Amino acid sequence: MQTEKFIEILDSDFFTGVPDSTLKPLYDYLLERYGETKRHMIAANEGNAAALAAGYYLSTGKYPVVYMQNSGIGNMINPAASLLNERVCKIPVIFVVGWRGEPGTADEPQHAFQGLVTQTLLHDVEIPTYVVDKETQEDELRTQRAEAGKYLAKGRSVAFVIKKGGLSYHGKKPDYGNIFSLNREWVIERLTETIAGNLVVSTTGKISRELYEVRERKKQGHERDFLTVGAMGHCSSLALSVALHNPQRQVWCLDGDGAMLMHMGALAVIGNRKPENLIHVVFNNEAHESVGGAPTVAGTVDLPGVARACGYPKVLTVCSAEDLGGFLETAAERTLTFCEIRVAAVSRKDLGRPKTGAVQMRKDFQESLSGWYDKKPVTKNKGV
Numbered sequence: 001m002q003t004e005k006f007i008e009i010l011d012s013d014f015f016t017g018v019p020d021s022t023l024k025p026l027y028d029y030l031l032e033r034y035g036e037t038k039r040h041m042i043a044a045n046e047g048n049a050a051a052l053a054a055g056y057y058l059s060t061g062k063y064p065v066v067y068m069q070n071s072g073i074g075n076m077i078n079p080a081a082s083l084l085n086e087r088v089c090k091i092p093v094i095f096v097v098g099w100r101g102e103p104g105t106a107d108e109p110q111h112a113f114q115g116l117v118t119q120t121l122l123h124d125v126e127i128p129t130y131v132v133d134k135e136t137q138e139d140e141l142r143t144q145r146a147e148a149g150k151y152l153a154k155g156r157s158v159a160f161v162i163k164k165g166g167l168s169y170h171g172k173k174p175d176y177g178n179i180f181s182l183n184r185e186w187v188i189e190r191l192t193e194t195i196a197g198n199l200v201v202s203t204t205g206k207i208s209r210e211l212y213e214v215r216e217r218k219k220q221g222h223e224r225d226f227l228t229v230g231a232m233g234h235c236s237s238l239a240l241s242v243a244l245h246n247p248q249r250q251v252w253c254l255d256g257d258g259a260m261l262m263h264m265g266a267l268a269v270i271g272n273r274k275p276e277n278l279i280h281v282v283f284n285n286e287a288h289e290s291v292g293g294a295p296t297v298a299g300t301v302d303l304p305g306v307a308r309a310c311g312y313p314k315v316l317t318v319c320s321a322e323d324l325g326g327f328l329e330t331a332a333e334r335t336l337t338f339c340e341i342r343v344a345a346v347s348r349k350d351l352g353r354p355k356t357g358a359v360q361m362r363k364d365f366q367e368s369l370s371g372w373y374d375k376k377p378v379t380k381n382k383g384v
C-alpha cells in the first residue's frame with residue numbers, strides 16, 4: 001500500500017509517534033510533508049505520543065494518529081487504559097503499529113514475545129485491530145477505515161497493525177544526518193580497549209550490535225556485556241543496579257540519545273544514588289539511527305546539563321578523537337560520570353546481529369559477575 005494513499009484513507013491531519021523500521025515509509029513521508037511541526041511531532045516515547053494525541057483531540061475534536069513499533073505498546077497502554085478508554089475520558093485515537101516479530105516470520109529475540117501478543121494486548125485494552133500487509137488493497141482499507149470510524153465515533157481507539165512491507169513510499173525522502181563526524185562504531189572500538197575487564201550494559205539498537213561486532217573482531221569474548229536488546233530507554237537503570245550490586249567492578253553504560261530521552265527520569269535516580277563505579281556514555285547522533293534515521297529532539301537539548309542537574313558529579317562532551325583521548329585518560333577515576341559523545345548518524349550497511357541467544361547472553365553475563373552464584377542464598381534454585 002502506498003503511504004500517501006494510506007494516510008489519505010486514515011483521514012487525519014495530526015500525527016505523532018516514535019519511529020519504527022517497519023513504518024519508515026510512513027515517517028519519511030510525514031517528515032517530508034509536514035516536517036516537525038504541530039501537525040507532526042516525534043515523541044519521546046509512545047505514551048508521550050498518546051498524550052499528545054489526546055491534547056489534539058481535546059482541542060479540535062478530530063481524530064489523531066499515533067504511530068509506533070509494537071515494542072512501544074507497553075509505554076502506550078498506560079494512557080490507553082487510564083485516559084483514552086471509554087470508561088474514562090472516551091478519547092479516540094487511530095494507532096498505527098509496526099508489527100515486528102509477527103509469528104511465523106524470522107526476527108530478533110526481543111521481538112518474539114511482543115510479536116506474539118501484539119493483537120492480544122491491543123484487544124485487552126479494547127482497541128480493535130485491522131491488519132495491513134503487502135496485499136491489502138485500497139478498497140479493503142477503505143472498508144476497514146469505515147468500520148473503524150464507527151468505533152472512533154463512540155470514543156473508542158482503533159489500531160492498524162502493519163506487517164513488514166505493508167507500506168511503501170517512493171517520493172522524496174528527508175535528508176537525515178547531523179554535523180558530527182565521529183563514527184560510533186570506531187568510538188566503541190576505542191572504548192573497548194579502555195573498558196577491557198569492565199562490565200558493559202548497552203542499549204537497544206545498533207549500539208549493541210556494533211559492540212557485539214567489535215568484540216567478535218577483537219576476539220574479546222562477550223561475557224562481560226549485557227546487550228539490552230529490548231526495553232528501550234531502560235539500559236541505564238539496569239546498569240545502575242548492576243553498578244550498585246557490584247561495587248568492585250566498573251560498569252559502563254552505552255546509551256543512545258533516543259533511549260535516554262525515552263525514559264529520562266532514570267538519570268534523576270542515577271544522580272541521586274551516585275554510584276562511583278558507573279560511567280554513563282550517551283552516543284548523541286540526534287537521531288533514531290537504528291530504525292532509519294528520523295530525528296530525536298536531542299539536537300535542542302543540553303543532555304550534559306540534564307545529567308548535571310540530576311546530580312552526576314562529572315559531566316563532559318566529546319566531539320573529536322582528541323576529546324575522546326582526554327576522556328579515556330580520566331575514565332579510571334572513581335566517580336559517577338556522564339559522557340555525551342557527539343557522533344555521525346550513520347552505521348555500516350553490513351552490520352551483523354548478535355549470534356548469542358538472549359538467555360545465553362544473560363547467563364554468560366551473570367557468570368562473569370565474580371561470585372554471582374556465591375552471593376545467592378543457598379536454595380535449590382541456582383538460576384535458570
Ligand SMILES: Cc1ncc(C[n+]2csc(CCOP(=O)(O)OP(=O)(O)O)c2C)c(N)n1
Nearest residue numbers: 071072205232256257258259287288289290
Ligand atoms: C519502546 C520502543 N519503542 C521503539 C522502539 C524501536 N527502536 C529501536 S532502536 C530505536 C532508536 C534508538 O535511538 P537511539 O537511542 O538514539 O540510538 P541510535 O539508534 O541512534 O543508535 C527505536 C525507536 C523500541 N525498540 N522500543
